[in-house]
Amino acid sequence: MIVAEFPTADDGIAREMALLQQGRSAALLWSSESPALVLPAALMRSSQVQAAATLAERAGIPVVTRRSGGGIVPQGPGTLNLALVFPAPPGFQLEDGYRLICNALAEALTRFDIRSSTGACAQSFCDGTWNVLVEGRKLAGTAQRWRSTRSGPIVLAHAAILLTRPDTVHWRVMNQLHRAAFSGSDGLRPKVHVALNEVIGERTNPGRFPGALARAAEDRLTSLITQESKAA
Secondary structure: OEEEEEOOHHHHHHHHHHHHHHOOOEEEEEEEOOOEEEEEHHHHHOHHHHHHHHHHHHOOOOEEEEOOOOOOEEEOOOEEEEEEEEEOOOOOOHHHHHHHHHHHHHHHHHOOOOOOEEEOOOOOOOOOOOEEEEOOEEEEEEEEEEEOOOOOOEEEEEEEEEOOOOOHHHHHHHHHHHHHHOOOOOOOOHHHEOOHHHHOOOOOOHHHHHHHHHHHHHHHHHHHHHHHHHHO
């Protein structure tokens, strides 16, 4: 497990892409020191999004692009990112990648007596079928990127977990950017989200969570590699 704190979200994304290019099994747990908003590069082709990104920059929240799809994701000290990179075993499907990373997160949460589920969450940032929810509110979003190679596809499965809630300015700027990117959207609602520090309990040290998540992720990655070796 690689554990890192990067100066910017751009640095963390670059490290994920480097691991994907290398193509070997790896696990990365990271956060960034400075706040940012990350969105798919394709969305930046819109003049409305470019204008909203300029306003975000003026508010002190830079906008960073990524190669995958989806929506806008907050980054900074309050967001913990887990990235798993591995060669896809024979028959491995997109849903299997989502189950792998969501189950790792679910296991880590159960060690703090927190039960989670997966599903969509209307008006949440970067909404999708594989959100990780606690009591129906979004705690984490997930995404994947696959790279084709001669020996088979390489998978990057990613989760972004809210450790603490973004501040009011961050929400306002993110909502403006979201509305510019997705015209006709109802916008984002902070109340449909939940942060780890809100659910982990006053008697538990939230600082233990990254270690629990690292162990759960490594266990699943090791199991996947072992199964692939036996199949070979």
